[in-house]
Amino acid sequence: GASTSRFYGENIQQLCPGCHVEVLSQDSGIRGCWFRCLILKRHKDKIKVCYLELQDADETENLEEWVMLTRVAKPDQLGVRFLGRPMVRPQRVEQSKASCFDVGAIVDAWWHGGWWEGIVLCQVGSGRLQVYFPGNFLFL
Incomplete structure (x- = not known):
């Protein structure tokens, strides 16, 4: 709602x-994955970012690109x-302790260099969860 828009604004x-x-x-x-970046430049509502875990097509340097701050997912x-x-958010603060999640909880799970949006399906052992990532139809 309006309060969410104001917060992000x-x-x-x-x-x-x-x-x-x-x-x-x-x-x-890689749909539904939040990648960590460093802002290199800003011009009005655009930022140039350097991805910390993604490389360019040559795989020689970290990928850099311009991103519109006004673009919505x-x-x-x-x-x-x-x-x-x-589609841009401040970097999350790392939590130092594990959290408990109920079945059906919406989570961001760290996997392959990014935070993937998923849903907890079930517990599969002590402290392990099965998560569905709808952006790519993956189960982990």
Whole structure:
């Protein structure tokens, strides 16, 4: 709603070169993954970012690209994320302790260099969960 938009609007205004952010991918194969980035430059509503875990096509350097701060994510297949959410967010603060998640909980799980949006399906052992990632139809 309006409060969510206002929250993101205020945070986006504070993003500047040197800030760490996460950018949501909507590309096939990595859809629904938030990748950690460093802002290199800013021009109005665009930022140039350097991905910390993604390399360019030559795999010689980290990928850099311009990202529109006003671009919003497409709705997810299951409708669990709010509509109109931006594709750039401030980098999350790492939690030092494990959390408990109920079946059906919406989670971001660290996997292959990014935070993947998923849903907890079941517990599969002590402290292990099976998570479904709807962006790529993956079960882990």
